Amino acid sequence: MTIANGTISMNLAGKVAVVTGAGTxxxxATAIALGGSGVKVIIAEIDAATGVQTEQEIKSHGGQAVFVETDVTSSESVKAMIESTVRHFGKLDIAINNAAISPDAMKISEFDEERWAKTLQVNLTSVALCLKWELQQMIEQGSGGSIVNLASGATLRPQATMPAYTAAKYGVVGLTHVAALENGCHGIRVNALAPSATMTDMLARRFDLDASQDDLVSRFGLLGRFARPEEVAHAAVWLASASSSFVTGINMPIDAGFALM
Ligand SMILES: NC(=O)c1ccc[n+]([C@@H]2O[C@H](COP(=O)([O-])OP(=O)(O)OC[C@H]3O[C@@H](n4cnc5c(N)ncnc54)[C@H](O)[C@@H]3O)[C@@H](O)[C@H]2O)c1
Incomplete structure (x- = not known):
């Protein structure tokens, strides 16, 4: 970070980032915010249609982006995506491990074992796989890096009826701590974000938003509304940038006070 004439610069221009699940x-929002800050962005997404849309959106504003079809549950796919990042842009500085599937909606006493296995695979094992290949690349480069894992407000204030999602997200926080402990010596920072309810397709799938939005928003924070994706993205960009150069190993709430309620 540099501070010149009272202006804070995040020094992101020329950096290279991967963002998983960047189609929606x-x-x-994080890929677009990074692209707009001069970062070269790899859109690592399983869904080609939305992945290409994000790539086009960044390019239409003069940014650099490449969609790389990626399944974060596959070690070969993640490894190939990191190799592709280096082929396209020469290095890897930033990783945003964001891809996940929606929360389950059942009691632990009745939980669906297939859904459990799938949720742990997509929402937790994927983060371990991404960390493995991202860290190997960053350590080999020897120039540090910043990794942000998407956890959830559910790790700060758990909700009933989403046992698999909650367990996976607690796991993401645990992985964040282990990765931060092991890699500070390489100048690599690893942090998590804990957003509360954010207006995305995932939230829409979980709640019938038309039904009782007033009641819902009052349960999810002190500001009387859900977060916008951009509000979570800005926190991810800050953690990715040199502006947060002395921050590692945290699980940062972006929750409008949800954890206090
Ligand atoms: N929306 C919320 O309220 C909320 C709250 C807390 C935490 N989060 C977390 O934030 C992150 C993003 O959530 P969102 O609401 O934007 O979700 P979303 O459903 O809008 O987007 C998830 C993206 O991940 C992609 N994806 C799914 N499986 C994949 C795979 N195997 N490989 C590659 N990509 C895959 C999807 O295609 C999609 O583009 C997730 O980790 C989520 O758990 C969301």
Whole structure:
């Protein structure tokens, strides 16, 4: 970070980032915010249609982006995506591990074992796989890096009836701590974000937003509304940038006080 004439610069121009699940929601908003800050962005998304849309959106504003079809549950796919990042842009500085599937909606006493396995695979094992290949690349480069894992407000104030999602997100926080402990010596920072309810497709799938939005928003924070994806994206960009150069190993709430309620 540099501070010149009272202006804070995040020094992101020329950096290279991967954003998983960047076709929609928080991942898309983060990829666009990074692209607009001069970062070269790899859109690592399983859905080609939305992945290409994010790539086009960044390019239409003069940014640099490449969509790389990626399944974050596959080690080969994640490894190939990191290799592709280096082929396209020469290095890897920033990783936003964001891809996930929606929360389950059942009690632990009745939980669906297939859904459990799928949720742990997509929402937790994927983060371990991404960390593995991202860290190997960053350590080999020897120039540090910043990794942001999307956890959830559910790790700060758990909700009933989403056991698999909650367990996976607690796991993401645990992985964040281990990765931060192991890699500070390489100048690599690893942090998590804990957003509360954010207006994305994932949230729409979980709630019938038309039904009782007033009641819902009052349960999810002190500001009387859900977060916008851009509000979570801006926190991710800050953690990715040199502006947060002394921050590692945290699980940062972006929750309008949800954890206090
Ligand atoms: N929306 C919320 O209220 C909220 C709250 C807390 C945490 N989060 C977390 O934030 C992150 C983003 O959530 P969102 O609301 O933007 O979700 P979203 O459903 O809008 O986007 C998720 C993206 O991940 C992609 N994806 C799914 N499986 C994948 C796979 N195997 N490989 C690659 N990509 C895959 C999807 O295609 C989609 O583009 C998630 O980790 C989520 O758990 C969201």
């Amino acid at each position: 929601g928080i991942g898309r």
